[in-house]
Amino acid sequence: MPIQHAIWKVGEAPVALPTSHLASEQQLEDMIVTDPRILSGEWLLIGRQESTSHGGRIDLLAIAPDSSLVLIELKRNRTPREVIAQSLDYASWVEQLTTDRIAQIYQRFSNGGKLEEDFQHHFGADLDEENLNQSHQIIIVAAELDPATERIIGYLNARDIAINAVFFQVFLHGDEQFLSRAWLIDPGETQVNVASTSKSKAENEPWNGEYYVSFGDMNSRSWEDARQYGFISAGGGSWYSQTLKLLSPGDRVWVKVPKTGYVGVGRVTEAVQPVKEFTVQTAEGEKPALDVLKFAELYKKNADDPDKAECFVRVDWLDTVPESKAVNEIGLFGNQNTVCQPTTPKWRHTVERLKTYFSKWNSG
Secondary structure, three states, X not given: OOOXXXXXXXXXXXXXXXXXXXXXXXXXXXXXXXXXXXXXXXXXXXXXXXXXXXXXXXXXXXXOOOOOEEEEEEOOOOOHHHHHHHXXXXXXXXXXXXXXXXXXXXXXXXXXXXXXXXXXXXXXXXXXXXXXXXXXXXXXXXXXXXXXXXXXXXXXXXXXXXXXXXXXXXEEEOOEEEEEEEEOXXXXXXXXXXXXXOOOHHHOOOOOOOEEEXXXXXXXXXXXXXXXXXXXXXXXXXXXXXXXXXXXXXXXXXXXXXXXEEEEEEEEOOOOEEOOOOEEEEOOXXXXXXXXOOOHHHHHHHOOOOOOOOEEEEEEEEEEXXXXXXXXXXXXXXXXXXXXXXXXHHHHHHXXXXXXXXXXXXXX
């Protein structure tokens, strides 16, 4: 069923705002380039109208915090099914982009900018060239899609093809126009597909059932708090907290502090909770996390924002070490997604190595 959205003016007698249209889809593209938050505040645009070797032009290209790429296609005057077919064709080109080619695309788009510098400035983290373009997703931008096309997108996404659609509707209020946005699929579901796949699928193997967790940034969360009170957390944007939904009670997690190393292994005991609902056990009894944790004041600022609020998963630690004794070797798996289900042989090797360091890994 096609997605529909409407806006009403609040009052004793609510008034529905009439729909309108932008002058052109080019105007929408210009607006997105001017303020990418129209699509997502968690992506960095790196290319526009980039020519492919297939004879076409990609509307927009972006990069996510985990160094995966985002192919963005506007419907324009094409039929929805044509857009999907062309987007899949373009995605086969994006998949082959090398590090230097991506840097060149960004240099053209930014009039000489350096991708690694601007990535660090935008995300507050270093660009990991090893993970750059190891996966990607496709975003279709449209005013509407027919039911058949929605079914195709749902079918592909359910089979680990990271594709989604975002709908924009224009409303008129007096002489002003307002733009609304709605996603066909929860963006977190698409992100999970991106986090769980890579372009080297031929080298992949069945997932071993062990979850990887990235516990950072140390300027906004404390590993000592996590060890003491039994949790992992993420926040500051839905991109960081969405993958916590992958975890269920009983799941085993291996936790890495970025740029430091692996610090613990534990079993999940409760599903994800927002910070306002999360409590911790102290010597004085159970207390709200917002009254106890080191960064509680920071968490309070976003506690009422469902996208930016810190979210928590309770964990029963089996074995942990302080950051000063973190395990860090060449060849161990790393990823900037908060949670993922790696299928690379590197992950199997990592877990095997970690079990020699964290001897109580199966004590729970």
